[in-house]
Amino acid sequence: MNAAPPADLAAAATFGRPLAGWRLKAYAIIFEADTRAGRAFDLALVGLILASVAVVMLDSVASLHAQWGGVFTVLEWGFTALFTLEYLLRLACVQQPWRYARSFFGVVDLLAIAPTYLALLFPALHALIDVRVLRLLRIFRILKLAAYVSEYRALGQALWATRRKIAVFLGFVLLVTLVMGTLMYVVEGPANGFTSVPVSVYWAITTMTTVGFGDITPKTDLGRLIASTMMLLGWGTLAVPTGIVSAEIAARRGPAEVTTRTCPACLSEGHLSSARFCRDCGQPLPRHQRDA
Known part of the structure; x- marks a missing residue:
């Protein structure tokens, strides 16, 4: 039996x-x-x-x-x-x-x-x-x-934990590009390629992200001053979200043992070798199988 x-x-x-x-x-x-x-x-x-x-x-x-x-x-x-x-x-x-x-x-x-x-x-x-x-x-x-790769999970958790901060930052960037694009439309006008507010906002986005295709460029001194400001602000668009995510990853780093244990009920991964129940759904975990 x-x-x-x-x-x-x-x-x-x-x-x-x-x-x-x-x-x-x-x-x-x-x-x-x-x-x-x-x-x-x-x-x-x-x-x-x-x-x-x-x-x-x-x-x-x-x-x-x-x-x-x-x-x-x-x-x-x-x-x-x-x-x-x-x-x-x-x-x-x-x-x-x-x-x-x-x-x-x-x-x-x-x-x-x-x-x-x-x-x-x-x-x-x-x-x-x-x-x-x-x-x-x-x-x-x-x-x-x-x-x-366990680092994928760590990065995903850090991005999810900082989603609100990143959303607020992206909202600020969107506000800046909208205001600066509208301002450039008023300063440069259709004669210099800024034919509409959406086109001017497109220029502001490409300038702030330091891409700068060069298809639209300011011709006036005031427009070039605004463009220079946008280029300097562009450095912040790269540094701020990177710092937010890096700080979250550093805060989550600890001495906990990393395993590939997976819950058979909800398929949640990364349980400790000593865990007896799933941390997400509470179901019993099978005995941890491990060798050198």
Whole structure:
């Protein structure tokens, strides 16, 4: 008679697929990277992602496509088959596959494989759009890399925590560009290329962001003074949000141990190795699998 499953797994089983047998092993390998198998899987997947994106980029070069188009097609189908298998395994080993399918990385996983099948199943699409547009969607594979770098999560958390400060700052920048653009429209006028307030605001945005295309330039002394002020203010548009986010990242940096533990119920990541319950949904966590 089989032994009863651990209490945490039994409780979590009520929320979706039971994590037992090969599903539990697959889950530890695919969603966590604290074991040799998990690290090997992640490194192999990163290599496949980079290789597939390189194939898409090379295939977009006309001369290379004419000479190696057949090879690129075979490689693309090989990558698609591997990513499809990975996607199905992810759905099979999580407790709530529909929740994962609707998550950010679940959508990215689907976008990474869908264009190949769409171009095959609907060849008539070429009458409406160029099928190459579908092929460009495969670049979403590069977004899958974010799942394997903890710094992405730290940066995302810092941006989310400082969203109000950044929103206030962007509102101030928008106000300045609107006022200065309107002022330049009054000072320079249509004779010097400032034909309307929206065009003048466009000039103010390109000047404040230090892009300065040069398609519109002030001709009067007062206009050049305003432009100089805008250029100096442009330095602040780069320094202020960078300082806000950097300060938040520094404040969040601590001695907490970083792991890749993932909650099987809500798919929240980064739990401590000693954690017994998910910090977001409160569900029991499986035993942490880790080796050197």
